[in-house]
Amino acid sequence: MRNSKLDILKGIGIISVVIGHAFNTDIFFSVISEDIKRFVYIYHLPVFFLCSGFLFNENKTFISLLKSIWKKYIKFIIIVLSSLLLLPLWYELVVINDVISVKVLVTKIFRILLFRPSGIFVHAMYFIPFLCFTQFLYWICIKFIGTSIRRQVFIIILAMIIGVFLTENKYMHYYNINISVLMLPIMFLGKYMRNNCFVEIGNSTNVIWLVASFLLITIMNKYFSQEIDLSRNIIYGGYLFYPIVFIGLIFSISLSEVFMQANSKISIYVRDIVKLCGRYSLYIMAYHFIAFKLIDGIYGIINNTDVSVNAIWPIAHPELRLIYVIVGCFFPILGIELFKRLAK
Numbered sequence: 001m002r003n004s005k006l007d008i009l010k011g012i013g014i015i016s017v018v019i020g021h022a023f024n025t026d027i028f029f030s031v032i033s034e035d036i037k038r039f040v041y042i043y044h045l046p047v048f049f050l051c052s053g054f055l056f057n058e059n060k061t062f063i064s065l066l067k068s069i070w071k072k073y074i075k076f077i078i079i080v081l082s083s084l085l086l087l088p089l090w091y092e093l094v095v096i097n098d099v100i101s102v103k104v105l106v107t108k109i110f111r112i113l114l115f116r117p118s119g120i121f122v123h124a125m126y127f128i129p130f131l132c133f134t135q136f137l138y139w140i141c142i143k144f145i146g147t148s149i150r151r152q153v154f155i156i157i158l159a160m161i162i163g164v165f166l167t168e169n170k171y172m173h174y175y176n177i178n179i180s181v182l183m184l185p186i187m188f189l190g191k192y193m194r195n196n197c198f199v200e201i202g203n204s205t206n207v208i209w210l211v212a213s214f215l216l217i218t219i220m221n222k223y224f225s226q227e228i229d230l231s232r233n234i235i236y237g238g239y240l241f242y243p244i245v246f247i248g249l250i251f252s253i254s255l256s257e258v259f260m261q262a263n264s265k266i267s268i269y270v271r272d273i274v275k276l277c278g279r280y281s282l283y284i285m286a287y288h289f290i291a292f293k294l295i296d297g298i299y300g301i302i303n304n305t306d307v308s309v310n311a312i313w314p315i316a317h318p319e320l321r322l323i324y325v326i327v328g329c330f331f332p333i334l335g336i337e338l339f340k341r342l343a344k
Contacts, residue, residue, distance in 0.1 A: 008256045011278030013047030016040035022324035043248030053190020083119035093297025095310045121289045130176035159184040206257040213251035288328035
């Protein structure tokens with residue numbers, strides 16, 4: 001049976017991922033877009049590691065752990081390899097600058113089989129290999145340190161120190177091993193949440209935590225002028241990473257609690273949408289960039305836009321940011337549902 005609270009929490013995380021990418025400011029900078037991007041990047045991936053720690057079964061045997069990782073690997077292979085089949089479409093929509101040779105395609109396939117996200121417009125799938133490695137590290141820690149709280153606290157502190165050191169100095173960044181170490185304490189936090197359950201608190205208290213965490217993140221972002229971008233090994237200037245992520249997780253959890261206590265028709269409808277996105281979070285993670293480029297291609301054809309514009313990554317038309325977010329979330333859901341119906 002699915003956990004509604006976790007689905008909502010993952011929904012908040014994946015919608016924030018799509019928002020963060022749609023409000024990318026590498027090419028099209030604006031202060032508001034930058035503030036939105038930096039805000040959601042604080043918590044959007046840590047939320048998934050929190051949920052992973054919550055759901056992780058510490059009684060797994062090594063074989064069952066490998067089976068779990070193997071299932072993720074197979075999904076990864078299917079999703080990333082299938083992205084190569086869309087290459088003719090991207091040529092038709094004029095969103096790729098250069099012709100990809102057979103040699104390059106073979107190299108991509110080889111890298112994909114090695115658990116690298118070398119498909120086309122599925123860059124966000126880099127998340128899956130380092131999630132698997134984090135779970136593997138977590139399992140090893142649990143098996144070797146047992147249930148001793150003192151040992152677990154020691155491992156958490158050690159992982160914080162080593163994770164920040166490796167990431168700041170760009171050591172062991174292949175397969176994002178450094179980020180896996182960095183995320184280990186977040187998985188432990190998910191475990192403690194499971195053991196103590198979600199704290200049941202009243203509506204007013206949830207709103208207070210929500211507003212307080214929102215203001216704290218906003219103030220810290222302005223004051224420290226730092227950001228988090230795990231794909232680029234940017235972690236808020238070092239050891240500030242954990243305090244700001246912790247505040248971001250409070251924001252996410254408080255927001256999920258507010259959604260859980262929804263009682264008006266509109267708020268219930270919004271909650272159900274967020275929950276739906278949480279259930280399909282893997283596919284939204286996998287295909288939202290493809291949705292972005294579909295928008296770029298179709299919009300480019302309508303406006304006769306040159307390929308040099310359509311090929312801008314990750315978005316080519318900043319005036320469509322809201323459309324990117326909506327389509328980026330719902331196109332993968334509709335696609336998967338359609339595939340399920342056709343497969344019956």
